[in-house]
Amino acid sequence: MLSFDVCECGAPLQRMERETPQPKGTEVVLRVLAAGVCHSDLHIWDGYYDIGGGQKLKLQDRGVKLPLTMGHENVGEVVAVGPDAKGVKVGDVRLIHPWMGCGECIVCKRGEENLCTKPCSVGIHRSGGFATHLLVPHPRYLFDITGIAPEKAAPLACSGVTAYSALKKVSDTLGQAPVVMIGAGGVGLMALALHRKMGGKAAIMVDIDPAKREAAKAAGASQVIDGAAKDAADQIRAATGGGAWAVIEIASREWSSSQLRISTSVPSVSGQWVKSACQHSLGCSAAKRM
Numbered sequence: 128m129l130s131f132d133v134c135e136c137g138a139p140l141q142r143m144e145r146e147t148p149q150p151k152g153t154e155v156v157l158r159v160l161a162a163g164v165c166h167s168d169l170h171i172w173d174g175y176y177d178i179g180g181g182q183k184l185k186l187q188d189r190g191v192k193l194p195l196t197m198g199h200e201n202v203g204e205v206v207a208v209g210p211d212a213k214g215v216k217v218g219d220v221r222l223i224h225p226w227m228g229c230g231e232c233i234v235c236k237r238g239e240e241n242l243c244t245k246p247c248s249v250g251i252h253r254s255g256g257f258a259t260h261l262l263v264p265h266p267r268y269l270f271d272i273t274g275i276a277p278e279k280a281a282p283l284a285c286s287g288v289t290a291y292s293a294l295k296k297v298s299d300t301l302g303q304a305p306v307v308m309i310g311a312g313g314v315g316l317m318a319l320a321l322h323r324k325m326g327g328k329a330a331i332m333v334d335i336d337p338a339k340r341e342a343a344k345a346a347g348a349s350q351v352i353d354g355a356a357k358d359a360a361d362q363i364r365a366a367t368g369g370g371a372w373a374v375i376e377i378a379s380r381e382w383s384s385s386q387l388r389i390s391t392s393v394p395s396v397s398g399q400w401v402k403s404a405c406q407h408s409l410g411c412s413a414a415k416r417m
């Protein structure tokens with residue numbers, strides 16, 4: 128099999144050739160059909176996460192070791208199954224849930240492996256999808272995507288669950304009042320699409336980039352607002368009829384820190400503020416503030 132690995136932070140990925148894994152026990156091997164690139168991959172490649180205030184969290188501090196095959200948004204076709212792998216067969220096309228835990232602790236046992244303190248996530252702690260083949264430890268991580276093209280389904284594994292997790296936290300108000308979403312990048316547009324499917328009334332998208340505001344408009348945002356405008360807070364206030372019931376922040380840290388000031392000046396009436404990030408980013412996939 129081939130993979131393209133980070134061997135040195137900031138250096139080009141290296142083409143690696145090794146034996147294609149043979150599945151044992153409950154393991155499943157898939158041929159990679161689609162692999163998304165997440166913004167977090169850039170942090171991994173850099174070698175650190177910028178956590179603001181001039182502080183950096185290094186890869187080693189998160190248990191990430193090089194060389195690493197990145198890629199946590201993957202769809203593959205099953206090419207081999209271990210003798211104990213049930214419910215999946217050669218030829219099946221599956222989305223791979225990447226947020227794997229130890230499988231043994233309390234949070235893993237209750238089905239929240241993404242919160243495990245000993246994570247072994249695909250493309251971060253174990254080999255990911257920037258490769259021809261991928262080994263998955265158990266069929267429970269595989270999801271049927273019948274009817275969705277692999278390249279469209281792949282981002283659901285991170286971008287999709289990140290946006291969904293944030294929206295779910297404000298689901299009580301989605302059908303009644305407009306939600307303000309700060310950041311109209313990949314995850315922001317994913318949230319916009321999901322918002323509609325979840326019965327959302329209206330979504331006001333805030334972004335400092337005119338191209339992204341345009342994309343949000345084309346994707347069905349009820350209103351777009353320039354986050355860099357001096358009167359951005361006034362515009363948000365007017366668009367929400369006096370204050371937002373729910374604000375979801377889906378922007379990079381450098382960018383969002385300036386947005387934060389706007390958000391805090393929005394008179395949120397008993398509102399909710401959800402900060403959304405890639406599921407594995409610093410373990411703070413979503414913080415909630417009332």
Ligand SMILES: [Zn+2]
Pocket residue numbers: 228229230231232233234235240243244245
């Ligand atoms: Zn665990």
Ligand SMILES: [Zn+2]
Pocket residue numbers: 165166167168199285286405406
């Ligand atoms: Zn991600």
